[in-house]
Amino acid sequence: MGTPNARPDGRDADEPWRLPAGWDWALVDHLLGRAPLGMALMDTDLRCVWLNDTLERGGGIPRAKRLGRTLGEVLPDLPAASIEANMRRVLASGEPLIDLEYRGRTAADPEHEHAYSTSFFRVDDPAGQPLGICYVVVDVTDRWRARRRMALLSEAGMRIGTTLDVARTAQELADVAVPGLADFAAVDLRESVLRGIEPAPGPVPGDPGLRRVGQRSARDDPRESYARNGEYVPVRADSPAARCLVDRRAVLEPVLDPDSVGWIARDPEVARRLRAVGLHSLMVVPIAVRDRVLGVAHFFRRGSPEPFEGDDLILAEEFVSRAAVSIDNARRFAHEHAATLALQRSLLPHGLPRQTAVEVTSRYLPADDRTGVGGDWFDVIPLSGARVALVVGDVVGHGTHAAATMGRLRASVHTLADLDMPPDELLAHLDDLVMRFVDEEGRGEGGLDTTALGASCLYAVYDPVSRVCTLARAGHPPPALVRPDGTVEFPDLPAGPPLGLGGMLFESTELELPSGTLMVLYTDGLVESRAHDIDQGLDLLGVALDRPDRPLDDICATVLDTLVRQPPEDDVALLVARTRTLDASHVVSWELPADPAVVAEARERTTRQLADWGLDDIAFTTELVVSELVTNAIRYAAGPINLRLIRDDSLICEVSDATSTSPRLRHARTSDEGGRGLFLVAQFTQRWGTRYTAGGKTIWAEQPIAAA
Structure with missing residues (x-):
């Protein structure tokens, strides 16, 4: 084995390849033949001139078939071209290459892919001339x-x-x-x-x-x-x-x-x-x-x-x-x-109530799944005197708590609206309720829940007789008003603090709106997003509200297409209303002296007006209502008395006076001579109630006229 031209296995050396001069095979076999790592020596042509037993077993190719051949000739399922390219670089530079990893299959296990780590270094003769390459192979399949x-x-x-x-x-x-x-x-x-x-x-x-x-x-x-x-x-x-x-x-x-x-x-x-x-x-x-x-x-x-x-x-x-x-x-x-979405939908209005003060439509877009359901809401609430309240609000946060809080606030607004409160007073009471909600949650087992704290609300009351709209807001964006000529404005309303802060006043603003004016109420999810700030959103809203004579559904679609990306980042509530007017053909009023003799005159005027309106079928009932309300004002009130009849979807009878004393419905005993007036009014009308004004109060009663 020490003969230069003899093969390491002792076979005849008369082959087409020759061992490179300078190899000391006895030393090689002595040092490396039994090494536990796979090792081989390649000549300068990258042909195998020696390999140890470990590499022979690992490759699955007998030694006789590997000697004198390149790696690609005996193991084609390995990335031989890449490996030999690295050998040539080491041979040329003399710099060793350590831990080159590659994967492939060998004849020893052709059904499975193995991972190998190979290191190369150049072997030189005593004169410093390269004799070839030595490489060391380790199977690292488990590590890989x-x-x-x-x-x-x-x-x-x-x-x-x-x-x-x-x-x-x-x-x-x-x-x-x-x-x-x-x-x-x-x-x-x-x-x-x-x-x-x-x-x-x-x-x-x-x-x-x-x-x-x-x-x-x-x-x-x-x-x-x-x-x-x-x-x-x-x-x-x-x-x-x-x-x-x-x-x-x-x-x-x-x-x-x-x-x-x-x-x-x-x-x-x-x-x-x-x-x-x-x-x-x-x-x-x-x-x-x-x-x-x-x-x-x-x-x-x-x-x-x-x-x-x-x-x-x-x-x-x-x-x-x-x-x-x-x-x-x-x-x-x-x-x-x-469940939250179902709760929210159950708490939102399922249909807008019938009323004639405004033509109205609405849209509600819930936020996407990543954000969750929020607490935005809107409402249209018919009020006495053919008026209507338009409401939008926004509860901070998302999820079940926000939806439940929204439901509580919406119910509270309905209750306060039934009391015919002015917008500023209504928001003040709502502010107190929110502070109570937060206090109640703080005493509960779950700890303080501030979901309701910081909620916003815009409350507007429109009167189709006077064409006056009274608005107040609590930390909410202002509405957009579009006049019949197409002029868009965002009225400068007193901002008011968000609900639940307490200790601050809310102010109302009165605006006279011609018939056909668009009122656009919305939540901040419409005009504010990551794509633009609120000022840019208001500008875009103004552009989307051109041509106000279009159908309201078309206007809603244009607004949403212009401002809202799908799915929306936050809940969006949008309420669009077009104002109407009840002119002199629908309203009459008379100022009456505080004299009991005027009751008969009031009944006579009422009868004549109902005949002009073609409402003779309810004349008797209306005479009874007018008689009781005017008599009650004369007996218990002071100052001038005003009688007003409004023909809307119902017949509305209103009697106003200069006092703030509220009448009370009670059941008279058999021996009582009076006390049955308001009881009769309640029996013969659909609704009745009292609203307070700056100069006193108004008692009103409504009768259905659909049959007539």
């Missing part, structure tokens, strides 16, 4: 697989569960698994999970009603899947999916042989698809949390010849375990979001 597994798990942690959306999370699971773990992955969930319902605990026998929610293919081959996303996926009785749904344990089918695997052989369609596509290995993992099965995940191999192994199943279970928690969180969020 562990590192790859950690990388895949890290990727899964970052990519699975990025949103609170069930379908998106299922698709993320499939995306992470392909191509790192499988060539095709499919995720099927129970329909109840997609509806946000928590499944019952325990096994799932029979067909659980699965839907394909996510899938991913490394080759984008539609033949790999027998269901598209959203389609029903049947579960065959003896399939791996059925088994794992029952015992909640993952199933590994290393080899999918259509001829030998029973559940495949019994289903010709599945067997045909497997043969056509080449799917040859399968893992099925139940998606489960807290003993509840949400669905199953399928993983197939097709391109790589290696079947799935136990380590692959462990990795798949890790993926699915992380996805299951995220899917369940998304399911719970979807359930709570649906």
Whole structure:
């Protein structure tokens, strides 16, 4: 072996290659022949001139076939071109290359891909001239697989569960698994999970009603899947999916042989698809949390010849375990979001009430799923005297608390509006109620809840007889007014503090609006977003409100298309009203002296006016109401008395005086000589009540006139 031209194995050296001069084979064999690492020596032409026993076993090629040949000639399934290029660089520069990693297959284990770490250094003769290359090879497959597994798990942690959306999370699971773990992955969930319902605990026998929610293919081959996303996926009785749904344990089918695997052989369609596509290995993992099965995940191999192994199943279970928690969180969020949305919708008006003061339409856009349902609301409230209240409000925050708080505030506004309070007084009372809400929550077990604190509200009352609109706001954006000539303005109303701060005053502003004026009330989600600030939003709103004579639905659509990105970042409430006027043909009034003799005159004037209006059928009832109300004013009030009749959808009778004493309905006893007046008014009218004015009060009563 020490002869320069003899092979290390002792065979005849008369071959087409020659050993390079300067090699001391005895020394090489003595030092490296039994080394536990794979080692080889290559000449300057990168042909193998020596290798040890470890490398011979690791490559699976006999020594006699490797000597005198290049790496690419004997191991074509390795990246030989890249490896030899690195050898040439080391040979030329003399700089060693340490720990070059690559993957490939060798004759020793042609069915599996291995990872190797190789180091190269140049071998020189005593004169410093290169004799060749020495390289050292270590099989690092286990290290590479562990590192790859950690990388895949890290990727899964970052990519699975990025949103609170069930379908998106299922698709993320499939995306992470392909191509790192499988060539095709499919995720099927129970329909109840997609509806946000928590499944019952325990096994799932029979067909659980699965839907394909996510899938991913490394080759984008539609033949790999027998269901598209959203389609029903049947579960065959003896399939791996059925088994794992029952015992909640993952199933590994290393080899999918259509001829030998029973559940495949019994289903010709599945067997045909497997043969056509080449799917040859399968893992099925139940998606489960807290003993509840949400669905199953399928993983197939097709391109790589290696079947799935136990380590692959462990990795798949890790993926699915992380996805299951995220899917369940998304399911719970979807359930709570649906409940909150249902609560919010139940608390918002389902239809705008009938009234003639304004033509009105509305839109409500909930925020997207990432933000959640908010507490915006709007209302149209008919008031006495044919007036109408227009309301928009916004509760800070999102979720169930915001929706519930919105419902409480909306109910409170209705109650205060029924008392016919001026807008500034109504907001003052609402401010007190919000402080009470916060105080009540602070005394509860859940601690302080400030959801209602900082809520905003805009309250406007429009009178179609006087054409005066009275407005007040509590920390809310001003309305937009569009005059009939198209002029857009945002009136400079006193801002007022948000609700719940206390100790500050609210002020009202009166504006006279001609018939046909547009009043646009909205929440800040319409004019404020990440794309633009509120000033830009108001400018855009003004542009969208051109041509005010258009149908209100068209105006709403234009406003939303111009200002709101889909889905909206915040809830948007929009209320658009066009004012109307009740002219002299619908309203009459008389000022009466405080003399009992005038009661008969009031009845006579009323009768004549009802005849002019064609309302003779309710003349008797109206005479009775007028008589009682005027008599009550003469007896208990002071100053001039005003009688006004308004013909609207109903007949409204109003009697005003200069005192603030409120009448009280009571039941007279048999022996009483009086006390039955307001009781009779309440019996013969549809509604009645009292509202206070700056100069006194007005008692009003309404009678339906539809039949007449």
